[in-house]
Amino acid sequence: MDWGKVKFFLGEVGRNFTRNAGMQATAIGTVAVTVVLLGLFLFVRLTLAGVGDRLLKQIEISVYFHTTATAAQENHLRDVLRADNRVAAFTFVPKAEGLKQLRRQTQGSIDVSILTQNPLPDKFRVRVTDPSEVAAVADALRGQPGVANVVYGKTIVGRLLQLGVVLRRVSIVLIVALLFVASIIISNTIRLTVFARRREIAIMQLVGATATYVRMPFVCEGVLHGLVGSLVALAILGIGKAALWSKLALALPWLELNSAHVALLPIALQLLAVGVAIGALSSWFSIGRYLRA
Amino acid sequence: MISIRNVSLTYPNGVRALDNVTLEIAKGDFLFLVGSSGTGKSSLLKLLYHDAIPSHGEIVVDGIRVDKLRGARVASLRRHLGVIFQDFKLLNDKTVWENVAFAMHVTGAHTREIERQVPRTLDLVGLAHKSRMFPNELSGGEQQRTAIARAIVNNPKLLLCDEPTGNLDPENTAEIMDLLLRINTKGTTVVVATHNQSVVDRMRKRVVRLEDGRIFTDEERGFYYLGLGQGQVLSG
Numbered sequence: 283m284d285w286g287k288v289k290f291f292l293g294e295v296g297r298n299f300t301r302n303a304g305m306q307a308t309a310i311g312t313v314a315v316t317v318v319l320l321g322l323f324l325f326v327r328l329t330l331a332g333v334g335d336r337l338l339k340q341i342e343i344s345v346y347f348h349t350t351a352t353a354a355q356e357n358h359l360r361d362v363l364r365a366d367n368r369v370a371a372f373t374f375v376p377k378a379e380g381l382k383q384l385r386r387q388t389q390g391s392i393d394v395s396i397l398t399q400n401p402l403p404d405k406f407r408v409r410v411t412d413p414s415e416v417a418a419v420a421d422a423l424r425g426q427p428g429v430a431n432v433v434y435g436k437t438i439v440g441r442l443l444q445l446g447v448v449l450r451r452v453s454i455v456l457i458v459a460l461l462f463v464a465s466i467i468i469s470n471t472i473r474l475t476v477f478a479r480r481r482e483i484a485i486m487q488l489v490g491a492t493a494t495y496v497r498m499p500f501v502c503e504g505v506l507h508g509l510v511g512s513l514v515a516l517a518i519l520g521i522g523k524a525a526l527w528s529k530l531a532l533a534l535p536w537l538e539l540n541s542a543h544v545a546l547l548p549i550a551l552q553l554l555a556v557g558v559a560i561g562a563l564s565s566w567f568s569i570g571r572y573l574r575a
Numbered sequence: 576m577i578s579i580r581n582v583s584l585t586y587p588n589g590v591r592a593l594d595n596v597t598l599e600i601a602k603g604d605f606l607f608l609v610g611s612s613g614t615g616k617s618s619l620l621k622l623l624y625h626d627a628i629p630s631h632g633e634i635v636v637d638g639i640r641v642d643k644l645r646g647a648r649v650a651s652l653r654r655h656l657g658v659i660f661q662d663f664k665l666l667n668d669k670t671v672w673e674n675v676a677f678a679m680h681v682t683g684a685h686t687r688e689i690e691r692q693v694p695r696t697l698d699l700v701g702l703a704h705k706s707r708m709f710p711n712e713l714s715g716g717e718q719q720r721t722a723i724a725r726a727i728v729n730n731p732k733l734l735l736c737d738e739p740t741g742n743l744d745p746e747n748t749a750e751i752m753d754l755l756l757r758i759n760t761k762g763t764t765v766v767v768a769t770h771n772q773s774v775v776d777r778m779r780k781r782v783v784r785l786e787d788g789r790i791f792t793d794e795e796r797g798f799y800y801l802g803l804g805q806g807q808v809l810s811g
Contacts, residue, residue, distance in 0.1 A: 284685055284686050285686070286685075286686025286687075286689070286690075287680070287683075287685075287686060290680055290686075297668070301668075481664075482666055484664075485664050485665075485666060486677075486681060487650070487653070488624075488626075488653060488658060488664065489653060489654075489677065489678040489681055489725065490650045490651065490652075490653035490654035490678070490681055490682055490729075491650060491681035492646075492647045492650040492681075493646065493647070493650075494647075495650075495681055
């Protein structure tokens with residue numbers, strides 16, 4: 283390892299980085315603003331998706347048997363459910379148990395004791411692994427022998443699934459737009475610093491520097507912009523969360539419940555990576571046009 | 576060393592800088608390119624270090640087809656030749672030492688080698704005592720000597736000089752020309768594009784005169800103005 287070379291290279295990067303403070307601040311600021319927006323957006327998206335997911339997870343299919351259904355038919359359905367890998371869990375509710383539950387739910391507001399016999403059918407309560415398969419599973423069960431009716435929250439499942447799709451599409455568009463705008467601003471900023479140093483670049487190439495050699499300090503500078511900018515953004519997000527979180531949670535109680543599931547560290551790392559990538563790529567491309575040969 | 580065959584150069588804006596130029600320069604030669612402004616002297620030098628690409632013809636420097644080079648090979652070519660300019664083209668935020676070492680750094684030279692070679696070269700151009708100064712603390716002649724040190728620090732076989740004394744007084748001009756001559760006697764081929772009559776007339780070297788992008792005369796021991804020398808060869 284030639285430490286002289288490393289020292290020279292770091293010296294170059296450091297010199298460039300400290301030389302034009304205004305320009306550096308602009309680039310870093312742009313990264314920071316972008317990452318803050320991106321972070322807020324990711325957080326909101328994950329929270330909303332979490333709400334949807336939790337609602338969907340609570341969706342349950344009720345499979346009612348005919349009152350005339352035989353034990354064999356009920357056992358057959360048990361086997362079907364067991365064999366179906368889309369089914370996460372199921373419980374059998376015999377009619378006696380169903381009546382007990384009804385009694386508990388009505389809590390004496392209706393006098394169930396007037397019933398001379400149990401009018402309820404046996405039923406299965408089924409949960410599926412993937413909410414988008416609720417409809418398919420329900421349809422499959424509807425055709426089974428002895429089954430009278432299959433019921434699930436059809437409308438709400440449809441709407442929640444739709445919400446998920448819309449949320450995904452909107453977020454892809456927004457994220458792409460955000461990154462696009464940020465990289466344009468940053469490339470323009472870096473283009474200015476490159477322009478200010480075009481003489482130096484020309485001289486470097488004149489004495490035989492390769493395009494890669496000329497590029498490296500600029501790309502490292504871009505990485506630094508990205509790194510510093512994202513760290514600033516993460517600090518802002520962290521402080522913002524600490525300051526506003528308890529108030530927000532009071533105003534929107536469901537938020538606290540659902541945002542607890544959002545893992546913050548992976549988001550932070552993703553944001554850092556995005557910031558660094560924006561910085562590196564924009565400087566890579568903005569210097570391209572000053573490299574002839 | 577250099578072989579230029581039927582080379583024409585038209586710039587994108589339509590200006591025809593060189594028109595069917597053919598020129599051979601032997602290894603170890605010292606050659607002046609003269610002619611009034613805009614006759615293609617700088618363009619001819621640019622072709623040799625691949626700062627311009629001919630629209631026509633071929634250029635061979637030290638066995639390499641320069642006009643065919645692209646990318647990293649251009650960088651490699653430039654490490655094997657030195658170029659100096661009227662405006663020195665030094666990096667103003669680097670010291671004399673750093674400016675010279677810079678040319679070695681970009682070649683990926685080892686630090687030990689840089690620390691051995693730079694002082695030697697600064698010694699040769701007579702700037703060892705000013706190695707820690709910045710270009711704007713130096714006289715024009717000293718700045719040009721720094722540029723020469725940078726150009727020769729990698730031991731090039733060819734040194735190209737575009738108006739090297741254009742910004743210098745007669746005394747500094749003489750010093751710079753002496754230095755170029757010394758570099759030439761060590762075996763480096765030197766090509767100097769110049770307007771300076773006294774320099775050309777004093778040195779009595781080969782003089783190639785360009786006019787309107789064509790070679791007008793090529794004299795073995797020539798003068799700045801046509802017809803004063805002997806062994807005149809008309810060509811182009």
